[in-house]
Amino acid sequence: MYKVYGAVQSRAFRVLWMLEEIGQPYEMHDVKPHSAEALALNLSGKIPILVDGDAVLTDSVAIITYLADKHGALTYPAGTVDRALQDALTHTILDEFDAVLWTAARHRSVLPEDRRIPAVDDSLKWEFQRNLDRLGKRFVGPFLQGDKMTLADILCVHCLGWAKSAGFPVENDVMTAYFKDLRKRDAYGRTLALIS
Structure with a gap:
């Protein structure tokens, strides 16, 4: 186990x-x-x-x-074009969502106070929304790669939830609908229920 x-x-x-x-x-x-x-x-x-x-x-x-x-x-099998596309999505989400959110978190509460730059928050929110709009334009649906859910979807939905809880804009109709749909999955609900 x-x-x-x-x-x-x-x-x-x-x-x-x-x-x-x-x-x-x-x-x-x-x-x-x-x-x-x-x-x-x-x-x-x-x-x-x-x-x-x-x-x-x-x-x-x-x-x-x-x-x-x-x-x-x-996941798609290693060495396939679909896997390369999945890996590209995964790295895009890490670079354009996770890294932006983590930078904001560090400047809000993680770094020593004398190392924080609160003014960076507005820039990061702008960057996040720009990146979200770009992802929305390439969205296939119902999942990021079409008909098959992959680990990139788990990563993306987690980042969208993190963004909402951190007060970041999640203002893209396509991605908001996707976010809501994936949060309806039974496995997501069981995971959410673990929060005590």
Whole structure:
């Protein structure tokens, strides 16, 4: 059984949702970043962490990619054009959504106060909305790559939820409808129910 270490309201949500989607059993350990439990498994103290037997894996995208490949679910086979397109979407979401949101979070509360630049927030919100509009223009539907849900969808929906909770604009009709539709999935609901 997989063991997941991390807080549900963090990037660990991606791993938990993935496990729910592919129907794999797991044991959840609700730990905060830099806690003793996290540091014992990951020297950086970052979460999420997945333990699979003797293997300890870190980074949410690396973990969900591993799970997708291992179980042949929510992914296209390596070496195919569809997989290259999936990887391109994944990296786009990391660069244009996750990185923007993480930069905002760092300047709001993570960095030492004397290193924060509050004025960057407006620029990041503009950048996020611009990137969202670009993704909306290339959206195929019902999923990012058409008829098949992939791990890129988990990543994208998580970032859209993070954006909304952080007060970022999510003002694109196509992407808002997509976001609402994927949040109706049973696996998403089960993951959301883990928040205590």
